[in-house]
Amino acid sequence: MSTPFDRLGPDLVTTDPEVVASFARDEAALGVAGGAGPLAVLSPRSTADVAAALAIAHEHRVPVVVRGAGSGLSGAAAAPDGSVVLSTRRLARVLEVDPVERLAVVQPGVVTGDLRAAAAEVGLFYPPDPGSVAFSTVGGNVATNAGGMCCVKYGVTGDFVLALEVVLADGTVTRTGRRTAKGVAGYDLTSLLVGSEGTLGVITEITVRLLPAPGPASTLVATFPSLGAAAAAVAAVTRAGLDLSMLEVMDRTTLDAVDRLTGMGLGADGTPAAMLLAQSDTADAARALEAMAALCRDAGAEDVVLADDAVEGEALLEARRQALPALERLGDWILDDVCVPRGRVVELLEGIERVAAAQALTIGVFGHAGDGNMHPTIVHDASDPASVAAAGRAFEAITALALDLGGTITGEHGVGRLKRDWLARELDPGAMAMSRAVKAALDPRGILNPGCVLEP
Numbered sequence: 338m339s340t341p342f343d344r345l346g347p348d349l350v351t352t353d354p355e356v357v358a359s360f361a362r363d364e365a366a367l368g369v370a371g372g373a374g375p376l377a378v379l380s381p382r383s384t385a386d387v388a389a390a391l392a393i394a395h396e397h398r399v400p401v402v403v404r405g406a407g408s409g410l411s412g413a414a415a416a417p418d419g420s421v422v423l424s425t426r427r428l429a430r431v432l433e434v435d436p437v438e439r440l441a442v443v444q445p446g447v448v449t450g451d452l453r454a455a456a457a458e459v460g461l462f463y464p465p466d467p468g469s470v471a472f473s474t475v476g477g478n479v480a481t482n483a484g485g486m487c488c489v490k491y492g493v494t495g496d497f498v499l500a501l502e503v504v505l506a507d508g509t510v511t512r513t514g515r516r517t518a519k520g521v522a523g524y525d526l527t528s529l530l531v532g533s534e535g536t537l538g539v540i541t542e543i544t545v546r547l548l549p550a551p552g553p554a555s556t557l558v559a560t561f562p563s564l565g566a567a568a569a570a571v572a573a574v575t576r577a578g579l580d581l582s583m584l585e586v587m588d589r590t591t592l593d594a595v596d597r598l599t600g601m602g603l604g605a606d607g608t609p610a611a612m613l614l615a616q617s618d619t620a621d622a623a624r625a626l627e628a629m630a631a632l633c634r635d636a637g638a639e640d641v642v643l644a645d646d647a648v649e650g651e652a653l654l655e656a657r658r659q660a661l662p663a664l665e666r667l668g669d670w671i672l673d674d675v676c677v678p679r680g681r682v683v684e685l686l687e688g689i690e691r692v693a694a695a696q697a698l699t700i701g702v703f704g705h706a707g708d709g710n711m712h713p714t715i716v717h718d719a720s721d722p723a724s725v726a727a728a729g730r731a732f733e734a735i736t737a738l739a740l741d742l743g744g745t746i747t748g749e750h751g752v753g754r755l756k757r758d759w760l761a762r763e764l765d766p767g768a769m770a771m772s773r774a775v776k777a778a779l780d781p782r783g784i785l786n787p788g789c790v791l792e793p
């Protein structure tokens with residue numbers, strides 16, 4: 338099949354149906370893709386290739402879906418029928434690590450873990466660490482403003498982005514931001530592009546801020562007889578202002594699933610209702626974690642263990658990273674991603690338990706407790722219409738509850754296609770109009786990831 342992109346050359350364009358089909362959707366499991374699928378996959382080797390591809394797409398009004406690793410959980414990289422997928426897999430070089438300016442410059446297809454490793458080689462630290470750190474790309478992280486386990490102390494991906502090179506919808510190549518420690522010239526276009534989910538431009542180069550590497554982290558694990566008790570401990574820990582670099586929670590369903598997947602024996606003495614996993618990477622880590630241990634016991638913790646050993650700490654972290662892959666094995670799943678004010682996590686968790694009971698479904702809960710960002714994972718049977726309907730109702734109820742509690746419909750996974758219809762329930766009409774105006778100004782023909790974030 339010929340396409341207008343053939344003039345880019347066979348090295349850059351694939352129309353092999355099997356290959357194209359494998360690029361058609363991301364990790365979101367809620368029927369967001371389908372139909373005939375995309376026309377082709379483009380694999381540019383340079384910014385000039387991206388510019389040439391977008392100029393053709395603009396001329397022929399062909400929708401373009403940029404794709405990093407396709408690990409997104411909101412359907413943002415699900416490619417609609419008749420679109421082309423622009424893969425960043427060949428734009429995967431770390432271009433520079435500058436220890437004086439404490440920054441790194443990378444192409445968008447660099448895997449996040451590789452950037453962290455390159456920074457570590459010169460004693461520096463790139464904090465963002467989504468659970469997908471071993472396979473998601475820096476470009477995807479920037480385009481979704483990904484979070485992760487470090488956010489409680491270090492913030493999200495966007496907090497580290499200094500500058501971008503971006504190709505606009507018509508193929509124009511431009512740069513935003515700066516390399517300097519400070520700089521306030523003009524509108525903050527870099528922040529506008531962060532989290533734009535491939536709808537405003539294709540990011541072809543990223544300059545990130547680095548930090549001095551922290552010392553080895555110490556780890557605390559606490560188990561609780563109820564999710565409510567764990568949430569109460571989180572509130573007490575947050576109130577105390579302890580210097581933690583991680584504060585994560587997993588419920589019994591998640592712990593059991595992780596045990597089955599990894600054989601780690603987290604629930605060896607009977608799986609607890611909830612587990613908190615915390616780390617501190619300050620020089621005074623032992624004091625911070627001892628203070629946390631006391632607060633956990635006050636909140637009713639059954640067991641509190643401090644682990645100074647870095648290997649043990651890393652193993653526990655890996656167990657947490659396996660939460661989603663482990664829950665995926667329980668059946669069909671819909672993953673939610675809601676964030677509420679930290680003080681209202683208890684109400685969110687209690688509400689999720691009520692929803693699970695009302696819909697007679699298993700909902701595994703894990704998440705970034707220190708940020709109030711939870712990932713209720715609704716397990717159901719996709720072959721049973723009644724179960725699918727119940728899962729849909731559960732998803733609706735949990736997302737609505739997060740809004741009612743003063744939270745947001747998405748803490749870190751993005752709006753994508755999954756929550757597009759929810760956006761106007763969170764943003765007021767003025768903010769929705771501003772969003773549409775920005776989209777129309779930067780992508781007047783609506784070719785960049787149409788149907789993602791906003792209606793096409």
Ligand SMILES: Cc1cc2nc3c(=O)[nH]c(=O)nc-3n(C[C@H](O)[C@H](O)[C@H](O)COP(=O)(O)OP(=O)(O)OC[C@H]3O[C@@H](n4cnc5c(N)ncnc54)[C@H](O)[C@@H]3O)c2cc1C
Pocket residue numbers: 363364402403404405406407408409410413414425445466467468469472473474475476477478479480481482483484485486533534535536538539540541661662749750786789
């Ligand atoms: C096991 C697992 C754990 C996860 N843990 C976390 C977590 O802790 N925190 C978190 O935030 N997310 C997490 N995620 C979700 C996902 O990994 C992130 O959203 C990640 O940032 C997506 O990166 P990607 O390279 O896979 O991007 P993709 O899924 O390929 O794309 C995501 C979006 O970014 C756009 N995009 C990609 N590259 C570019 C570019 N160069 N220019 C413009 N737009 C672009 C795409 O069009 C799409 O809209 C997890 C996913 C899995 C499977």
